[in-house]
Amino acid sequence: MSARPKTPRQRAIRVRGISVWMIALLVALVATIQIRSQAEVERSLIGADATSLAFLIDDLHRANDSLAVEKSDLGKQRAQLESGQAGAADQVLADEANRLRAIEGLAPVHGPGVVIVIDASGLTALDLQDALNNLAAGGAEAVDVNDRRVIMGVPVYQTSGGVTIDSAIVMPPWTISVIGDANRLGVVADLMTQQLRADRRVRAATYRVEADLVIRSVLTEKPFVYAVAS
Amino acid sequence: MSSRNLASIALLAVVALATGFVLAGQVKAQLLTPSNQVARYQALVRSVQELEAANADSRRQIASLRGQIDSLESQAAAQSAATQTLKNQVADLRAHAGLVAMHGPGVEVSLRNGVPGPDSGNQTGYLVNFEDVQDVVNLLFAQGAEGMAVNGRRITPLSAFSGSAGEVVIDQGPPLTSPIKVVAVGDRNRMQAALDDPSALPGVRARQVQFQVHLTFEGSPDVSLPAYDSSLQIPHVSPT
Numbered sequence: 347m348s349a350r351p352k353t354p355r356q357r358a359i360r361v362r363g364i365s366v367w368m369i370a371l372l373v374a375l376v377a378t379i380q381i382r383s384q385a386e387v388e389r390s391l392i393g394a395d396a397t398s399l400a401f402l403i404d405d406l407h408r409a410n411d412s413l414a415v416e417k418s419d420l421g422k423q424r425a426q427l428e429s430g431q432a433g434a435a436d437q438v439l440a441d442e443a444n445r446l447r448a449i450e451g452l453a454p455v456h457g458p459g460v461v462i463v464i465d466a467s468g469l470t471a472l473d474l475q476d477a478l479n480n481l482a483a484g485g486a487e488a489v490d491v492n493d494r495r496v497i498m499g500v501p502v503y504q505t506s507g508g509v510t511i512d513s514a515i516v517m518p519p520w521t522i523s524v525i526g527d528a529n530r531l532g533v534v535a536d537l538m539t540q541q542l543r544a545d546r547r548v549r550a551a552t553y554r555v556e557a558d559l560v561i562r563s564v565l566t567e568k569p570f571v572y573a574v575a576s
Numbered sequence: 577m578s579s580r581n582l583a584s585i586a587l588l589a590v591v592a593l594a595t596g597f598v599l600a601g602q603v604k605a606q607l608l609t610p611s612n613q614v615a616r617y618q619a620l621v622r623s624v625q626e627l628e629a630a631n632a633d634s635r636r637q638i639a640s641l642r643g644q645i646d647s648l649e650s651q652a653a654a655q656s657a658a659t660q661t662l663k664n665q666v667a668d669l670r671a672h673a674g675l676v677a678m679h680g681p682g683v684e685v686s687l688r689n690g691v692p693g694p695d696s697g698n699q700t701g702y703l704v705n706f707e708d709v710q711d712v713v714n715l716l717f718a719q720g721a722e723g724m725a726v727n728g729r730r731i732t733p734l735s736a737f738s739g740s741a742g743e744v745v746i747d748q749g750p751p752l753t754s755p756i757k758v759v760a761v762g763d764r765n766r767m768q769a770a771l772d773d774p775s776a777l778p779g780v781r782a783r784q785v786q787f788q789v790h791l792t793f794e795g796s797p798d799v800s801l802p803a804y805d806s807s808l809q810i811p812h813v814s815p816t
Contacts, residue, residue, distance in 0.1 A: 396617055399624060416808070427645060427649065435649060442666050449734060456813075457813045572722055573679070573762070
């Protein structure tokens with residue numbers, strides 16, 4: 347039995363149907379590409395935007411430069427020890443002891459830096475900890491607050507009588523003396539004092555850059571009670 | 577085919593063509609731009625990965641150099657009592673500076689991201705940030721911690737915390753993200769009591785309620801701290 351020939355009207359309907367399907371297919375294809383492309387962008391952007399990445403790259407460059415300097419210095423120390431010259435080891439050890447005493451706040455030091463003065467009422471230990479951390483992140487190498495030497499690990503604590511540093515109350519105004527890269531510290535101090543002046547608890551917040559700042563306060567080394575070298 | 581049918585097909589073809597042009601325009605205007613953005617983003621990510629790899633490599637070299645120097649110093653100290661005295665002083669100073677691996681009783685504090693609130697929008701309060709880590713470290717030092725490490729990164733007298741939302745940068749390290757583990761050696765009862773105090777760590781505790789940020793801690797009879805493996809330079813400081 348042969349198929350009945352299609353009428354011109356049936357053929358027209360079929361062509362129209364195919365055209366509609368073609369358009370629908372095209373729209374679906376483009377929509378899929380569009381959605382997939384956006385999903386790809388979103389997936390790759392999880393966690394950080396381009397600006398954050400740019401800042402991260404800047405930080406890593408600075409960190410790696412700092413590590414390169416450390417490697418170079420350690421290489422020189424090793425070379426000096428390997429030289430076998432009389433007194434070479436003593437010299438390396440004496441230099442290292444002096445450097446570590448300065449790092450640990452056990453010796454008076456001097457150098458370029460900034461002095462920040464904050465006159466306020468109601469600032470807490472958290473405010474001082476934030477300020478000290480900002481300065482440390484800005485390259486502080488030695489810090490003193492109201493003639494008290496501060497390093498990471500010195501307890502800054504809140505008591506009913508006020509903020510204490512190593513159990514001693516530090517009354518406002520706080521004078522924070524910081525030795526380090528004066529340019530970097532100046533930028534940090536500028537930002538900090540601007541923010542502090544916007545705080546209603548703060549009466550005055552100023553800073554000055556010093557070419558040679560002296561920090562005379564020192565810490566006393568506390569022997570380990572619990573920690574044992576591995 | 578009637579002229580009416582032909583006109584319908586022609587109309588459909590024109591509509592399809594117009595749709596095609598519009599979509600092609602859309603592809604050029606919108607799809608290519610994100611593709612370029614992706615390429616730029618990927619280039620930035622590659623740079624970060626390369627710099628992080630260089631950073632890790634430098635840390636390994638620094639740790640190795642410090643080990644070699646220590647051996648050479650020990651050799652020299654074995655030949656002279658005066659050198660041995662100096663070596664002992666330096667060993668003690670290095671231990672206090674975080675340059676020596678340590679162990680002892682202590683606590684392990686874990687911080688983990690919470691969940692974004694339904695109406696939090698772009699807020700990042702559910703993420704563990706550098707201030708949270710800074711507050712935990714300061715609290716533990718205030719309770720007599722003798723040494724500390726954050727995700728295996730030893731804290732030193734010059735350590736600083738920074739970072740953006742959800743990222744914690746310590747000293748010259750690549751950023752750390754949740755989960756963050758702070759390990760401290762010291763009086764574990766005293767440190768645990770401080771961590772238990774509901775008035776301590778107000779920032780984290782508020783976000784525990786709001787975003788389910790996780791803060792847990794556990795005392796241990798023996799925890800280990802690695803030696804610091806980064807730069808400890810003070811180029812602007814001189815002894816008086």
